[in-house]
Amino acid sequence: MGKKSILIIEDEENIADILAHCLENEGFKTIVAGSGEQGLALVQEFVPDLVLLDIMLPDISGLEVCKRITASYIIPVIMLTARADDVDKILGMELGADDYITKPFNLREVMVRIKTIFRRIDLIAEAVADHDRKVLRLQKEIEIYIDQHEIRQH
Numbered sequence: 001m002g003k004k005s006i007l008i009i010e011d012e013e014n015i016a017d018i019l020a021h022c023l024e025n026e027g028f029k030t031i032v033a034g035s036g037e038q039g040l041a042l043v044q045e046f047v048p049d050l051v052l053l054d055i056m057l058p059d060i061s062g063l064e065v066c067k068r069i070t071a072s073y074i075i076p077v078i079m080l081t082a083r084a085d086d087v088d089k090i091l092g093m094e095l096g097a098d099d100y101i102t103k104p105f106n107l108r109e110v111m112v113r114i115k116t117i118f119r120r121i122d123l124i125a126e127a128v129a130d131h132d133r134k135v136l137r138l139q140k141e142i143e144i145y146i147d148q149h150e151i152r153q154h
Contacts, residue, residue, distance in 0.1 A: 002029075003027060003028060003029040004028055004029070004049040004050070004118060005028065005029040005030070005031065005046060005048040005049050005050075006023055006028050006029070006030050006031070006048055006049065006050045006051070006052060006114070007030075007031045007032075007033065007039060007042055007043060007046065007048040007050070007051045007052070008020060008023075008030060008031070008032045008033070008051075008052045009033045009035075009036065009038075009039035009051060009052065009053045009054060009057065009062070009065060010032070010033075010034070010052070010053075010054045010080065011034050011035060011054060011056075011057050011058050012054070013034070015054075015080075015103075016032045016034070017032075018107070019052060019107075019110070020032055022107050022110075022111065023111075023114075026111055026115075028114075031046055031048060034058075035057055035058055035059045035060075036057040036059050036060035036061070036062065036064065036065040037059050037060065039051070039053070039057075039065055040065060040068060040069070043069055043073065043075070047073065047075070048075060049075070049076075049118070050075065050076045050077075050078065050114060050117060050118070051069060051075055051076070051077045051078070052078050052080055052110075052114075053065060053066055053069075053077055053078065053079055053080065053097075054079075054080050054081060055079055055080075055081035055083055055088065055092065056081060056082065056083070062079065062081070063088075063091060063092060063095055066079065066092060066095045066096055066097050067095045067096065069096070070095065070096025070097075071096075076098040076099075076117045076121070077096060077097045077098055078097065078098060078099040078100070078101060078110075078113060078114065078117070079092045079097045079099070079100045079101065080101050080103060080105065080110075081100075081101075081102060081103060082102065082103045083102070084102045098117060099113050099117070101113065142154075
C-alpha cells in the first residue's frame with residue numbers, strides 16, 4: 001500500500017504550508033485546497049485517506065463541506081478551527097467529523113491524532129479481512145480459527 005494521502009482544506013496559507021510540510025515529513029502525501037469548493041472538487045478527484053478541514057472558509061462553511069464529504073464518502077475528517085465553542089464542536093461531530101482541534105494547535109498533537117485514526121482504520125480493515133477468512137485475531141498474539149476449532153498463540 002502506498003503513502004496515505006491527506007487533503008488540507010485551509011484558507012490561511014501559512015497554516016496549510018506548515019501542516020503540509022509536517023505531514024510530508026511524517027511520510028504522508030498532501031494536497032492543499034484554499035476554499036471549500038476547491039476542497040470538495042479535490043475530494044471527488046483524489047478521494048484522500050483523511051481530510052483536515054478548517055471551519056471558517058472564504059466561500060462555504062467548513063461545516064457544510066464536512067456534511068457533504070461524509071454524506072458521500074467514508075473519509076475521516078478532522079476539523080481545525082479557531083472556534084472553541086462547545087456548540088461548534090458538537091455540530092462538527094454531529095455532521096460527521098471524527099475529531100476537532102482548536103487553533104492554535106500543537107503540531108505533534110495533530111500528527112498523533114491523525115496516526116490514531118489511521119491505526120483504528122487499519123485494525124478494522126484487518127479484522128474484516130480476518131473475519132472473511134474465518135479467523136479472529138486478538139491483540140495480534142492470539143488467533144481463533146473458527147472452522148478448525150483451533151486457538152493459536154504467537
